[in-house]
Amino acid sequence: xxxxxxxxxxxxxxxxxxxxxxxxxxxxxxxxxxxxxxxxxxxxxxxxxxxxxxxxxxxxxxxxxxxxxxxxxxxxxxxxxxxxxxxxxxxxxxxxxxxxxxxxxxxxxxxxxxxxxxxxxxxxxxxxxxxxxxxxxxxxxxxxxxxxxxxxxxxxxxxxxxxxxxxxxxxxxxxxxxxxxxxxxxxxxxxxxxxxxxxxxxxxxxxxxxxxxxxxxxxxxxxxxxxxxxxxxxxxxxxxxxxxxxxxxxxxxxxxxxxxxxxxxxxxxxxxxxxxxxxxxxxxxxxxxxxxxxxxxxxxxxxxxxxxxxxxxxxxxxxxxxxxxxx
Amino acid sequence: xxxxxxxxxxxxxxxxxxxxxxxxxxxxxxxxxxxxxxxxxxxxxxxxxxxxxxxxxxxxxxxxxxxxxxxxxxxxxxxxxxxxxxxxxxxxxxxxxxxxxxxxxxxxxxxxxxxxxxxxxxxxxxxxxxxxxxxxxxxxxxxxxxxxxxxxxxxxxxxxxxxxxxxxxxxxxxxxxxxxxxxxxxxxxxxxxxxxxxxxxxxxxxxxxxxxxxxxxxxxxxxxxxxxxxxxxxxxxxxxxxxxxxxxxxxxxxxxxxxxxxxxxxxxxxxxxxxxxxxxxxxxxxxxxxxxxxx
Numbered sequence: 001x002x003x004x005x006x007x008x009x010x011x012x013x014x015x016x017x018x019x020x021x022x023x024x025x026x027x028x029x030x031x032x033x034x035x036x037x038x039x040x041x042x043x044x045x046x047x048x049x050x051x052x053x054x055x056x057x058x059x060x061x062x063x064x065x066x067x068x069x070x071x072x073x074x075x076x077x078x079x080x081x082x083x084x085x086x087x088x089x090x091x092x093x094x095x096x097x098x099x100x101x102x103x104x105x106x107x108x109x110x111x112x113x114x115x116x117x118x119x120x121x122x123x124x125x126x127x128x129x130x131x132x133x134x135x136x137x138x139x140x141x142x143x144x145x146x147x148x149x150x151x152x153x154x155x156x157x158x159x160x161x162x163x164x165x166x167x168x169x170x171x172x173x174x175x176x177x178x179x180x181x182x183x184x185x186x187x188x189x190x191x192x193x194x195x196x197x198x199x200x201x202x203x204x205x206x207x208x209x210x211x212x213x214x215x216x217x218x219x220x221x222x223x224x225x226x227x228x229x230x231x232x233x234x235x236x237x238x239x240x241x242x243x244x245x246x247x248x249x250x251x252x253x254x255x256x257x258x259x260x261x262x263x264x265x266x267x268x269x270x271x272x273x274x275x276x277x278x279x280x281x282x283x284x285x286x287x288x289x290x291x292x293x294x295x296x297x298x299x300x301x302x303x304x305x306x307x308x309x310x311x312x313x314x315x316x317x318x319x320x321x322x323x324x325x326x327x
Numbered sequence: 328x329x330x331x332x333x334x335x336x337x338x339x340x341x342x343x344x345x346x347x348x349x350x351x352x353x354x355x356x357x358x359x360x361x362x363x364x365x366x367x368x369x370x371x372x373x374x375x376x377x378x379x380x381x382x383x384x385x386x387x388x389x390x391x392x393x394x395x396x397x398x399x400x401x402x403x404x405x406x407x408x409x410x411x412x413x414x415x416x417x418x419x420x421x422x423x424x425x426x427x428x429x430x431x432x433x434x435x436x437x438x439x440x441x442x443x444x445x446x447x448x449x450x451x452x453x454x455x456x457x458x459x460x461x462x463x464x465x466x467x468x469x470x471x472x473x474x475x476x477x478x479x480x481x482x483x484x485x486x487x488x489x490x491x492x493x494x495x496x497x498x499x500x501x502x503x504x505x506x507x508x509x510x511x512x513x514x515x516x517x518x519x520x521x522x523x524x525x526x527x528x529x530x531x532x533x534x535x536x537x538x539x540x541x542x543x544x545x546x547x548x549x550x551x552x553x554x555x556x557x558x559x560x561x562x563x564x565x566x567x568x569x570x571x572x573x574x575x576x577x578x579x580x581x582x583x584x585x586x587x588x589x590x591x592x593x594x595x596x597x598x599x600x601x602x603x604x605x606x607x608x609x610x611x612x613x614x615x616x617x618x619x620x621x622x
Contacts, residue, residue, distance in 0.1 A: 014438045021442075025450045145581070146531060148538040148553055149574040156562040212592070265449070269539050270557075281539060284449065292450065303441055 007311050011304045018304075022296035023070050026289045027063070074297065080290040090290045093279065094298060100170050101275035104191060105264050108198035109256055115199070116206020117249060121242050123207065124214035136211065139204030151197040151270040158193055165193050168272030194267040206249065213245040247317060254310030255303070337590025343583035347576070351396030360387035362394035362547050370566045380568035382552075383559035391547050392572045398460045398548040399530055400580070405464030406471065406529025411522040413468065414475025419506055421476070422483025433480070440473040448532065449541060459543055463536060467529045475521035479514065486513050516591055523588045527581055534577050549573040 073080065079090040123132035158165045171177055171187050217223065218241060226236045265277035272278075276295060283291035350357065359378070360366035365385040366377070373380040379388035421432035451466045486492060487510070495505050536542055537550025544551055552573040556562075561569035 010434070010437060011441075013434065014441050017438050018442055021447075025447075146534050146538075146553070146574060146577045148535060148557075149570070149578070152553075152557060152562065152570065160563055265539050266535060280449070281541075284541075296447075296450070300442070307441055 003315065004311065007308065011308060015300065015304055018300040019071075019074065019297055020067075022293050022300065023067055025296070026287070026292045027066075070293070079294040079297075082288055082291055090294045093291065094276075094294050097274060097276045097279040098298065100273060101264065101268075101277065103187075104194055104267070104273060104275055105198065106257075107191065108195045108202070108264070109253075111195065112199045112202035113206055113249075113253055116203040117210050117246065119203070119207040120210025120214065120245075121237065124211045124218070124241075124245075125237055127215060132211075135207065139207050142201060142204040145201055147197065147201045147266045148270070150200050151194075151266050154193050154197050154200075155270050166190050168270075170274055194264070194271040194273055197267050197270070198264055209252065210245055210249055213248055214241055217241050217245050243317075247314060250313050250317070251310045254306040254313070257302075257306045334590040334593060336586045336593070340583040340586030340588075340590065343579055344587070347396055347580055347583070348400060351393055351400055354390075354393035354397050358387075358390035358393045360390045362386060362390040366390070370561075370564065370569070373568050379572050380566070382555060382569050383561065383566070384555075388552075388568055388572055391552055392549075392576060394547045395549045395552050395573060396576060398546060399533060399550065399577070402460045402464040402467075402533045402548065403526045403530035403580075405461060406467040406533070407522050407526030409465060409468030410472040410525040410529075411475055411518060414472040414521060414525075415479055415518060417472070418476040418479025419483050419510065422480040423487055423502075423506055423510065425484075429480075432476075436473055436476045436480070439470065440477070442470070448536065449539075460533070460546055460548055463533050463542060464529060467532050468525075471525050471528055471532075475518075475525060478517055478521060482514050482517050483510055486510050516594055520588060520591045523584050523591065527584045527588075530577065530580060530584075534573075549577050 077091075079094065082088050082090045082093055119135060123129075123135060126132055155168075159167050166172075166189065168190075170190055171183070172190075175183060175186055177183050177187060223236060223240055226240050231240075264273075264275065265281065267273065268275045268277035269281070276298075279291065280295050282288075283295070354362075363386070366387040367381045367385050369381060369383050369385045371377050371381040371385075373388075377387050377389065379392065381387055382391070417432050417436060421429045421436070448466055448470055451469070492505060492509050495509050500509075533542075533548065534550035534553065537548055538553050538557070540554060542548070542551055542554070544554065550573075553570065556566075556569040556573070559566070559569065561567070
């Protein structure tokens, strides 16, 4: 309990640092949204009107005033109005994009985790065997493979060479997504390649992580004791070794789940997927402060929450933490 | 060092990496054409005139590959070295001095670890419009030192309680001298491991940033080569030679570094090395009709 309270304190402090950064970073970038709009209208806007625009976007006043306003708005979950997609509220855009990203990257991470962990258990248990000696080096290579190339090649092979999958987007243009079978099928069909492109570069590190942790555990005394007690291999593998080896993997899983909201920039760019990555890039290009801030805030919160969940999981799964109450 | 050189994986990685470093260091001499200028017709197939063909803009791919290696490896190493130095400094100070210093530093390490790196890098990189490769390298270092710092801190705390450090302290050695002479040499494998990982991260992240168009498109790196290849729809028009060379180069460099890291890992935790020998013993005994399940 003390352990969790200490962590909660840390997460709050980290949250404050993060949202302050989220506020400062976009403002430190050269150019602001209003000058972009001013430039894009090519002189149709008088300088006085620019001031009005600044005021409307809450960009007037000192940096401290703006910061306090920002904190106050944040407290009310008010993310402001997008300066690019005016007058659309930023929150609407954000949740639209977040929905697609959550689906795309969520499925991809779940798949790579499951595949990687199972492969890791198998190859650690049959160390030096055929499977281990073939897949471990392959995964080393996949680990080093650039996501960009994997995505491009998949895209080229399956949409250009063999026109099996659609060229991009999350669903057909004339389809209005809804909770029905036809719609779900269409969306799933569009997601196959982007998901595959993320899974291919990711499952290797789960495999390697699980394999190495398991190998280290196999030589521990408690495993030797379990063998001496004559427990079945299956039980030793699943209940003794795998269960312990999965702890550090869960911590990293929590982290990557947090990163879901970072968006899969490369997959989204290559497959023209309407997720957070694509929206963020557009927002950065057009200096849409409100969207960048909102996106970074969403991301920070999700990473922190994911970390908190992993802490709780660890406390539940690892009795030592419960008893010690410290780090 | 000797154990390192007898490790096959590490040696293979070192050899591949060395080839890339030498080739890109000699780029100005080896490159047959100016990588920044038009050298022939657009999308010429690989052949006698252009070893790896030309890009849509008629630039020589082979020359670009060499020149790109220069920038990409430099960015990777800048990121790797800076991240390792920051991590080392923070980690050792936190681990050795302990107390309040440790608490404050550990807080920052945890914040860096928890903050989402990639979007932060993207925002940071777009600070400067068309960020140069060096700036990208430094930005990557700022966000990538957390893990090194954490490992080094734990390691420092372990070494700190050993007899020889205590002896040095009792002899009244100065603190920075103890850190440099007693503690640092005992952490070389962790430092190398952290450096290798930070460098891989640097090279891959740079390529990703350039690919989504956040670098400076006028510079020649493996990342911008991929960016232009995608922009020129190289695959659609069948110009595979515009995509494959930078892709394979990034992959091989990454794989080389991963292999080196494997070597370092096997040296620091002997169980992983025993795995190979264990497999051999097992096979040996199996051939004699015996099965063992010790390893």
